[in-house]
Amino acid sequence: MTRADFSDMKIGKGVEWAAHSCALLALLPANAALALEALADFIGVPSPYLAKQMQLLSKAGIVKAKRGVAGGYKLARLPETISLWDITGAIDGTTPSFRCTEIRQKGSCGASSDEVLTACKIAASFKHAEDKFRQELNNVKLPELVAGIAQDVSDQRKSRIKTWIEQNAAFST
Template sequence: MQMSEGVEWALHSCLNLAWADGRAVTAGKLAAFYDLPAAYLNRQLQALARAGIVTSTSGPRGGFRLARDPARITLLDVVVAIEGEQEAFRCRQIMRDGPGGRSDVDYRRHCLVSQAMSRADLAWRRELAAQTLADIGAAVERKHPGAPRAARNRLDLPAD
C-alpha cells in the first residue's frame, strides 16, 4: 500500500506554482526544478488539471498555473487528484459469501470491520484536508525566507 510517487511531485510542483504568482509555468520547467522526467510529470499535471486544481494553456507562453488561491487548495485535494477518490481499504464484501450473508446488503456500510477501517481513513483525510498549500508555503518561508525567490529564479521567471 504505497501511493504513487507522483503525489510528491504534484505537491512540490503546486508549491512552486504558488510562488510563480499566477504566471504560467511549463511542465518542462517544473520537471527541471527537481530533475524529474518531464513527460511523466506532465501526466500528473494533467490529472491536477482534470481535478480543477490547475489550469493549462497550450502553445508558446503556455503552461500550468494554479486554478485558485493556494489557501483554498488542501493537501487532500492534491492527493485525491492523483490517487483517486476511493479509500485505501478495499471492502470486497466477502461477508456476502459467509454464513447468513445477504446479497441485498451493502457490507461496505454495514460490516463492522469495514466501518472501523473507514473511521481510520476518515481521520487521515481530515488531517490532509486541514492543511492548505498556503499553510505549507508559509511554513517554508518562515524557515527559508529566500525560498520563493530561489524558486522563481530556477523557473526562469523575473525575480519579482
C-alpha cells in the same frame, strides 16, 4: 524481505511531485505560468511522467493549463482553497483504501445477501479511520505547505529561486 516489510497503505510518488509542483506554482506572480519542462527541471523529475500528474491536476481544476507559446501551468484557484487532500485525491483517486469482499457471505456459515443489512464492521472501521486521515490532509492548505517547505531554506537560496522563476516563467504582457 518478508511481506510485512511493506505497507499496503501507500501514496504514489506522483502525489509528492504534484504537491511540490503546486507549491512552486504558488510562488508565481499572477501573470506568470510555468511550462512543463521548467517545472520538471525545478523539481528534478522526468518530464514525461510529470506531464501525467499535471494533466490530472488540470482535470481536477487545481491548475490551469495554457497551450502554445508562453503557455504552461498556473494555479486555477487561490492557494488558500487548495488542500493537500485535493492534490492527493486528484492524483491517487478517492476510492476507499479498504475493499470489502463480503467475507460474511462466504464460507460454510456464510450469510445470504438479504441477511446482510449494514456495512461490515471491519469495512466501517476502516472507512471511519480513513475519514480522519482525509480530514487531516484537508486542513493543510497550500500556503501552509509553502511556508513549511520554505522553513529550512536560506535567504540566499530563496533569492536564487526568485531569480530562477524570473528567468524560467512565462509572463503574459
